[in-house]
Amino acid sequence: MVSENMPLVSIIVPTYKRADRLAKALNSIFDQSYKNLEIIVVNDNELDSEWDKETKKVLLGCEDSRLRIVHTAGRTGGGHARNFACRQAEGDYLAFLDDDDEFLPDKVETQLDFLLDHNLDMCWQDVSWYDEAGKLVEHRRLNHCSDFSTQGLLRAHLLTPISPTSIYMLKKTLFDKTRGFGEVATGQDWWLMLRCIETGAHIGYMPEVHVRQYLHSGERLSLGNNKVEGELARHKVVQSYYAQLDKKDISYIEFRHNAVLAFAMKRSRRYVDAVSYAFKAFFASPVACFTEALNFFGKSKS
Numbered sequence: 001m002v003s004e005n006m007p008l009v010s011i012i013v014p015t016y017k018r019a020d021r022l023a024k025a026l027n028s029i030f031d032q033s034y035k036n037l038e039i040i041v042v043n044d045n046e047l048d049s050e051w052d053k054e055t056k057k058v059l060l061g062c063e064d065s066r067l068r069i070v071h072t073a074g075r076t077g078g079g080h081a082r083n084f085a086c087r088q089a090e091g092d093y094l095a096f097l098d099d100d101d102e103f104l105p106d107k108v109e110t111q112l113d114f115l116l117d118h119n120l121d122m123c124w125q126d127v128s129w130y131d132e133a134g135k136l137v138e139h140r141r142l143n144h145c146s147d148f149s150t151q152g153l154l155r156a157h158l159l160t161p162i163s164p165t166s167i168y169m170l171k172k173t174l175f176d177k178t179r180g181f182g183e184v185a186t187g188q189d190w191w192l193m194l195r196c197i198e199t200g201a202h203i204g205y206m207p208e209v210h211v212r213q214y215l216h217s218g219e220r221l222s223l224g225n226n227k228v229e230g231e232l233a234r235h236k237v238v239q240s241y242y243a244q245l246d247k248k249d250i251s252y253i254e255f256r257h258n259a260v261l262a263f264a265m266k267r268s269r270r271y272v273d274a275v276s277y278a279f280k281a282f283f284a285s286p287v288a289c290f291t292e293a294l295n296f297f298g299k300s301k302s
Helices: 019-030 050-060 078-086 107-117 150-159 172-176 188-198 224-239 247-267 271-284 286-301
Strands: 009-015 037-043 067-071 093-096 122-125 127-130 136-140 169-171 203-206 211-214
Touching: 009 019, 009 078, 009 107, 019 037, 019 050, 037 050, 037 078, 078 188, 093 107, 093 172, 107 122, 107 169, 107 203, 150 188, 150 247, 169 172, 172 188, 188 224, 224 247, 247 271, 247 286, 271 286
Parallel strands: 009 037, 009 093, 037 067, 122 203, 127 211
Antiparallel strands: 093 169, 122 169, 127 136
């Protein structure tokens, strides 16, 4: 159980063109076992658009007194919307939920307990993805970090990004020391984790899943050109750390970068580019290509 001080936790929920899914996400917050919450919904829809009107209808139907609603200039992006809300948050801790996902009922309580018990500034969890029918698609363990020093965390995050946003909880004071989320089309959470690591924060890993993320057919910023541009921008920053890494780590990073772009190109139906990046991934690290393929098909089979 959380200590008797009961710190205030601010949960940030950016929303854009998902009024039809927002109520389900919010209900999963209202039903949390931990009650001392501030719930900030950031409406990033363009003012007076149909999506803005539909979103406001959903929010008007919410009677929870812990709910706060703020509005951006519209269509500013997830990174800007989250930063905008975080700067106004009054909580001691911050947590995040996308408007089409769900917290399990004990998410906040168990993660806050973990932070307090281990005297941490921030922690992350594992993540599971479900399809629209509620069937488990993938459970991903983010247990690749064994050295929780600043250098160890940095290496782990550069090799395999510690994300997505919904698996984080952190002190508001830590967020205030950083520039927050990246204000880019995709991968905003990668930038926040990097910036938190670089402050020298005490960050830990909680090997449990307490959030459901959904894969659906709606508008997805994480696909297509946005994914390509976001990955290229992220990789440029990663390369600036190569002097701190060995050749094996660099080969794996180059493999992973090209593999991500190959999948992004395939989803965008740019098949020639997809094949080109797939070859680059293989030649960057044939060993990683083989082992990751075994892991991927093994998970698909199970």
